Amino acid sequence: MAWLIVGLLLFLGVHSVSIVSPQGRSALARRMGEGGFKGVYTLISFAGLALIVWGYGLARHAPVLLYTPPPALRHLALLLMLPVFVLLIAAYLPGRIQRAARHPMLLAVKCWALAHLLANGTAADVLLFGGFLLWAVADRISMKRRAAAGLLRTPPALPGGGANDAIALLGGLVVYGVFVLWAHAWLFGVNPMA
Structure with missing residues (x-):
C-alpha cells in the first residue's frame, strides 16, 4: 500500500x-x-x-477490508457514475452543461470517487477514492476563494451551443455503456454489473 x-x-x-x-x-x-x-x-x-x-x-x-457495502449501494454507484463521462466531455466543450456544472471535471471526479467509495470497502479503495474525493472538494472550495480574491485565471468564455451539449451527452452515455458492459472488466478485472 x-x-x-x-x-x-x-x-x-x-x-x-x-x-x-x-x-x-x-x-x-x-x-x-x-x-x-x-x-x-x-x-x-x-x-x-x-x-x-x-x-x-x-x-x-x-486487501484489508474496512467495510462491506450492501448490494443496493452498488446499484447507487452505477447511477452516480452515469453523469461522469458526460461531465468529462462537457469540460472541454462549451455549452449549457459546462456552464451549469461550473467545473464539470471536478464534479465528475467527485461523482466517480463517491460512487466507488459506496461500492468498495477496502483500505486501498478508501485511500484512492477518498483521497480523490477530498482533493476535489478542497479544489472546488479553493477555486471559489481564488475567484473571489481575483487570483483565478479564467479563460474567455467560448461560444457554445446545443451541439456541444448533445455531443457531451451522447458521447458520455456511449462511453458509460462501453465501460459498464466491457471496458471496466477488461481494464480493472472487475465487472460492475456482477
Missing part, C-alpha cells in the same frame, strides 16, 4: 499547488518558465499516476 500512498501524494500533491498557494504556483511558473513548469508538473503527474495504478494493483492482492 506504500506505493499507492506515494503515488497519491505525488499526483494529488502536484495538483494541489494552486490550492495551497496560488501565488506560489505563479512565482514558480515565472521562475521556471511556463513551459518548464508544465513539463515538471506533467512528469510528476505521470509518475504519481503510474505509482497509483501499480500500488492499487498490489494492494488488491492482499
Whole structure:
C-alpha cells in the first residue's frame, strides 16, 4: 500500500499547488518558465499516476477490508457514475452543461470517487477514492476563494451551443455503456454489473 500512498501524494500533491498557494504556483511558473513548469508538473503527474495504478494493483492482492457495502449501494454507484463521462466531455466543450456544472471535471471526479467509495470497502479503495474525493472538494472550495480574491485565471468564455451539449451527452452515455458492459472488466478485472 506504500506505493499507492506515494503515488497519491505525488499526483494529488502536484495538483494541489494552486490550492495551497496560488501565488506560489505563479512565482514558480515565472521562475521556471511556463513551459518548464508544465513539463515538471506533467512528469510528476505521470509518475504519481503510474505509482497509483501499480500500488492499487498490489494492494488488491492482499486487501484489508474496512467495510462491506450492501448490494443496493452498488446499484447507487452505477447511477452516480452515469453523469461522469458526460461531465468529462462537457469540460472541454462549451455549452449549457459546462456552464451549469461550473467545473464539470471536478464534479465528475467527485461523482466517480463517491460512487466507488459506496461500492468498495477496502483500505486501498478508501485511500484512492477518498483521497480523490477530498482533493476535489478542497479544489472546488479553493477555486471559489481564488475567484473571489481575483487570483483565478479564467479563460474567455467560448461560444457554445446545443451541439456541444448533445455531443457531451451522447458521447458520455456511449462511453458509460462501453465501460459498464466491457471496458471496466477488461481494464480493472472487475465487472460492475456482477
